Amino acid sequence: MSYMEIILFGQLRDLAGSNRISINAMSDTNELQKELNIRYPAFANTKYAIAVDKKIISKTVPLNAESEIALLPPFSGG
Amino acid sequence: MNKHISYERYQRQVILKEFGEAGQQKLFDAKVLVIGAGGLGCPLLQYLAAAGVGTIGIVDDDKVALSNLHRQILFSVNDIGKSKSERAANYLRQLNPEINLIAYNKRITNQNALELMSDFDYIADGSDNFTTRYMINDACVLLNKPLIYGAISKFEGQVAVFNCKKNKDDEPVSYRDLFPTPPGENEILNCAEAGVLGVLPGIIGTMMANECIKLITGIGEPLIDTLLTYNSLNNETYQIRLSADKKNNPLIPKDETSFTEMNYEWLCTATPKEFEIDTLTLGSLIQQENIDIIDVRELNEKPDTNDFNYLKIPLDELGKNNSKIKNGIVVTFCQTGKRSAQAVEILSRIFKGQKKIYSLKGGIMQWEKQKQDHE
Numbered sequence: 001m002s003y004m005e006i007i008l009f010g011q012l013r014d015l016a017g018s019n020r021i022s023i024n025a026m027s028d029t030n031e032l033q034k035e036l037n038i039r040y041p042a043f044a045n046t047k048y049a050i051a052v053d054k055k056i057i058s059k060t061v062p063l064n065a066e067s068e069i070a071l072l073p074p075f076s077g078g
Numbered sequence: 079m080n081k082h083i084s085y086e087r088y089q090r091q092v093i094l095k096e097f098g099e100a101g102q103q104k105l106f107d108a109k110v111l112v113i114g115a116g117g118l119g120c121p122l123l124q125y126l127a128a129a130g131v132g133t134i135g136i137v138d139d140d141k142v143a144l145s146n147l148h149r150q151i152l153f154s155v156n157d158i159g160k161s162k163s164e165r166a167a168n169y170l171r172q173l174n175p176e177i178n179l180i181a182y183n184k185r186i187t188n189q190n191a192l193e194l195m196s197d198f199d200y201i202a203d204g205s206d207n208f209t210t211r212y213m214i215n216d217a218c219v220l221l222n223k224p225l226i227y228g229a230i231s232k233f234e235g236q237v238a239v240f241n242c243k244k245n246k247d248d249e250p251v252s253y254r255d256l257f258p259t260p261p262g263e264n265e266i267l268n269c270a271e272a273g274v275l276g277v278l279p280g281i282i283g284t285m286m287a288n289e290c291i292k293l294i295t296g297i298g299e300p301l302i303d304t305l306l307t308y309n310s311l312n313n314e315t316y317q318i319r320l321s322a323d324k325k326n327n328p329l330i331p332k333d334e335t336s337f338t339e340m341n342y343e344w345l346c347t348a349t350p351k352e353f354e355i356d357t358l359t360l361g362s363l364i365q366q367e368n369i370d371i372i373d374v375r376e377l378n379e380k381p382d383t384n385d386f387n388y389l390k391i392p393l394d395e396l397g398k399n400n401s402k403i404k405n406g407i408v409v410t411f412c413q414t415g416k417r418s419a420q421a422v423e424i425l426s427r428i429f430k431g432q433k434k435i436y437s438l439k440g441g442i443m444q445w446e447k448q449k450q451d452h453e
Contacts, residue, residue: 007316009307010231011272047261051318056256056305058323070316072307074257075229075236077274078118078206 002065004032010073015042030060032069048073084176088130101295102130106177108294109133111198113186113214115162116140117149117279118204118228118286124152125287127170131294133178134170135198138163139185149276186210188338191217200293202226202286208260209346215240215253216330220337224293227253228286232272235282238305238320239289249322251303258326259420260346278310328397328424340427353422354439357448360386360409369407372396373442374421379413381446393417396424403433411438411445 003022013019023039026032029050037044050057051070063069085092088102108131112119115138126134142150142157142165150162157165167181186194186205191213195201201223203214211229218225224242228235241250285308292300305318331337344352355363363369364386371388374396389402393412408425410418418437425435438445 009316010234047257049256054317055319056321058255058321058325070318072236072305072318073231074208074261075231075234076206076208076211077230077272078114078116078204078228078279 004063004065004067004069006036007068007070009071010048010075012043012046012048012071012073015046016040025065026063028060028062029057032063036071043071046073083130087174087176091129096297097295101297104295105130105291106132108200109135109198110200110202110290110294111135111137111195112202112204113137113210114204114206115150115152115166116146116204116206117230117274117276118283119202120150120152120166121280121283122202122204122228122287122290123166123170124173125284126290127174127177127179129287129291130174130177131290133180133198135180135182135194136163136166137182137184137186137194138166139183149274149279151280186214188213188217188340188342192221192334192337195221195223198223200224200226200290202228202290204228204283204286207346209342211253212260212346213340213342216337216340219250219252219330220334222250225253226286226290226293228282230274230279230282233275233278233309233311235278235285235308235310236305237282237285237289237301237308239293239300239302242293242300242302244302248303251320251322252326252330254326254329255320255323256305258323258329259423275310281308281310325394328394329420331427336427339430345423353436354415354419355409355436356439357445360411360438360445363407363409366407368405369409370403370405371409371411372403372421373412374410374417375412375442381442383442383445385445385449393421393424396421397428400425400428403429406433408433408435409438410436412441414441414443415439416441 002025004025005022048071053068083106091097092102110131112123115136140162141159142153142162152166152169161183163181163183167179170179201218218241225240227238227240240252243250289300292298303320307316331340373388373390374393376392391399410421412418422435422437
């Protein structure tokens with residue numbers, strides 16, 4: 001079983017207790033989100049953008065074990 | 079170089095060959111509106127004024143408080159209780175009397191934003207709430223003005239340049255291409271709730287000033303279509319490419335009238351309860367006749383349901399394809415309730431209070447689950 005690494009930002013770090021998490025490799029971003037919501041239920045109530053290989057995605061995209069995934073919540077502070 | 083510009087003051091930057099007298103002249107001719115004279119706004123304003131940006135507007139309706147002073151570096155204890163925009167302008171006039179500073183001691187809203195912003199070439203967002211941030215973004219799209227964006231949370235910051243084309247034929251990228259709709263009220267904490275180390279807005283605000291100066295003078299590579307994140311605890315930076323996404327276009331008001339009629343306050347603070355209905359409520363609503371139910375998923379998405387009649391209008395078509403929506407009550411649904419929440423936003427703007435518009439919480443998945451639970 002291969003794993004994929006996910007870089008977290010903002011309050012997702014607090015929710016997961018870590019800057020990076022690794023989970024079972026998923027075939028696409030939709031599957032990834034489902035898995036994240038199971039592993040980290042608080043993520044489901046948090047808004048965030050998903051970047052795959054340093055590009056923001058706007059629809060479901062396929063993933064592989066080498067994909068670099070980052071989850072970025074919006075910040076409002078000034 | 080224009081005779082009003084002091085060569086001596088700017089000598090150290092003018093001798094940079096990439097910048098030169100031409101760069102100084104471009105700064106002098108530029109008009110920048112800084113929204114928010116707070117943690118981000120103070121360093122941003124300080125560097126723009128010091129660098130010689132010719133006209134700087136400062137919008138803020140807030141007053142200086144003691145708890146601001148650890149990060150809002152233009153103010154002193156003597157300023158407590160006084161207008162931030164006026165005190166900031168006063169400080170900056172002493173720093174650089176050669177430039178024009180305009181203080182707007184008022185809150186920027188969708189009622190005055192277009193007028194305020196129309197006199198400026200560049201808009202810098204140092205505000206501290208989503209209501210203002212989404213409104214500023216939409217106004218910049220409407221007015222076709224570059225937006226220098228910065229935002230912070232605890233030890234992290236984000237910087238980007240929106241609504242600015244690298245090449246003539248590019249589609250400009252807006253904040254909504256990163257985060258199409260605002261988070262719910264309790265989803266993201268603000269600085270007052272989450273806290274912030276004073277140096278962080280200093281760094282991010284200074285980065286905004288740097289981006290602004292690069293944009294104006296045409297040097298280097300501004301963060302156009304790029305989000306930069308910075309973590310002050312470990313000094314990590316991370317850059318992400320952004321691209322324009324047509325399906326976000328309906329979220330942005332099309333003209334001045336719809337912009338001023340949009341309820342940004344509601345959009346950004348509405349608790350889910352206000353427009354979300356649960357499956358039980360939908361169960362009783364479908365008994366009524368004056369209701370339109372709309373599936374906003376893509377046409378091929380499953381599961382379908384025979385439990386009620388509904389229209390199929392995918393989210394990205396709602397903006398133009400809505401003539402079939404006739405009834406006074408509208409319930410939108412999708413797979414999980416996320417896209418239908420966006421649909422409520424789009425339809426609320428189109429129908430402007432003429433209809434009651436709801437989103438099915440948990441989507442069709444929740445509807446199916448609840449049915450099984452009862453069987």
